[in-house]
Amino acid sequence: MQADKKLFTPGPLTTTYSVKQAMLQDLGSRDDQFIQVIKYVQAKLIKIAGLPSDEYTVVLMQGSGTFGVESVFQTCTKLDESNVLVLENGSYGQRIEKICKLLSINHKVLRFPEDRAIDCESVKSFLEKENNFTHVAVIHGETTSGALNNVEKIGQIVKTYIPNSLFIVDSMSAFGAVPVDIQKGFIDFLISSSNKCIQSVPGFSFVICSIRKLLSFKNNSRSLSLDLVDQYENMLKTNQFRFTPPTHSILAFKQALVELEQEGGPQKRYERYSNNHEIVRKGLLSIGFKELVPHEEQSKIINSYFYPNDENFNFEDFYKRLSDKGMVIYPGKMSKASCFRIGSIGALYAEDMQQLVQLIVQILRDMNVKIPIQY
Numbered sequence: 001m002q003a004d005k006k007l008f009t010p011g012p013l014t015t016t017y018s019v020k021q022a023m024l025q026d027l028g029s030r031d032d033q034f035i036q037v038i039k040y041v042q043a044k045l046i047k048i049a050g051l052p053s054d055e056y057t058v059v060l061m062q063g064s065g066t067f068g069v070e071s072v073f074q075t076c077t078k079l080d081e082s083n084v085l086v087l088e089n090g091s092y093g094q095r096i097e098k099i100c101k102l103l104s105i106n107h108k109v110l111r112f113p114e115d116r117a118i119d120c121e122s123v124k125s126f127l128e129k130e131n132n133f134t135h136v137a138v139i140h141g142e143t144t145s146g147a148l149n150n151v152e153k154i155g156q157i158v159k160t161y162i163p164n165s166l167f168i169v170d171s172m173s174a175f176g177a178v179p180v181d182i183q184k185g186f187i188d189f190l191i192s193s194s195n196k197c198i199q200s201v202p203g204f205s206f207v208i209c210s211i212r213k214l215l216s217f218k219n220n221s222r223s224l225s226l227d228l229v230d231q232y233e234n235m236l237k238t239n240q241f242r243f244t245p246p247t248h249s250i251l252a253f254k255q256a257l258v259e260l261e262q263e264g265g266p267q268k269r270y271e272r273y274s275n276n277h278e279i280v281r282k283g284l285l286s287i288g289f290k291e292l293v294p295h296e297e298q299s300k301i302i303n304s305y306f307y308p309n310d311e312n313f314n315f316e317d318f319y320k321r322l323s324d325k326g327m328v329i330y331p332g333k334m335s336k337a338s339c340f341r342i343g344s345i346g347a348l349y350a351e352d353m354q355q356l357v358q359l360i361v362q363i364l365r366d367m368n369v370k371i372p373i374q375y
């Protein structure tokens with residue numbers, strides 16, 4: 001059997017054989033064995049989040065991470081009353097903006113440069129003058145660029161000026177590795193998904209939230225399938241999904257949670273990701289590449305590098321040559337800069353990152369791109 005390519009992406013990502021193997025089992029969605037798996041997953045996620053289980057819950061939601069994000073806005077906003085402040089520094093903040101537009105939710109967007117982390121002092125200055133918002137939403141790790149937003153500090157600022165607001169954090173590519181104290185950051189709703197730092201396969205998202213605040217939006221959702229309260233209450237009553245669950249994805253996720261614990265938990269995993277990140281970063285900087293985001297604002301999840309200013313460099317060719325050698329990187333997503341991205345997460349280790357750097361050097365030479373890289 002042909003070996004899988006290594007995915008240097010922010011997810012879907014490279015998974016272990018044992019995570020894949022966990023899916024080689026068919027379970028009924030209402031079978032007791034599957035119900036026990038759901039209970040295990042929910043309990044482990046609350047433990048990873050460091051939260052008391054009598055005050056917080058985790059709601060599993062079928063679909064991609066965006067389904068989870070939209071479920072929060074479908075359920076927890078009111079058309080005539082809500083006013084959402086979106087803190088945006090990349091395409092995923094823009095996606096929340098689009099959700100608000102499509103759902104006809106009153107909103108305002110505070111924009112920041114897409115190559116930098118959100119400036120907390122600017123948020124503070126803005127809220128000192130304008131604080132009539134019911135919700136504030138932000139991305140934790142903006143994978144458009146690789147910038148990491150300080151959601152704990154932002155949450156503290158938000159609750160200082162709007163104590164009764166809901167603070168919503170899209171922690172899709174950060175939760176499970178990047179440290180975050182949900183209570184210290186006054187985070188009411190945190191959304192992530194199965195195929196990021198937990199290192200499982202796509203199939204569902206999950207929302208970690210205050211039970212009290214979730215239940216305050218009972219019978220409020222404008223969507224049937226994305227009703228978080230109904231999903232929570234049905235699972236509380238029956239330990240089952242309302243509609244067909246991604247059984248195989250959840251089985252894989254359980255195994256991924258076991259492997260996260262075996263690695264030493266989120267802290268140890270983030271140490272590995274950080275080491276992966278630095279190996280590639282130092283390797284590419286040593287041959288002249290320039291990075292987009294300042295080092296101190298990088299998430300260690302993914303990093304962006306400018307294209308060389310060289311007539312022989314063509315990204316599509318560069319990408320294909322890497323892919324043909326079994327290594328898949330990510331194209332850029334910046335609106336004003338030509339970049340490519342390299343992820344550090346998933347079942348990737350130091351030797352994988354070293355091999356990637358070596359292969360990049362070899363391919364650039366094969367393409368007759370000048371080294372050191374020219375700008």
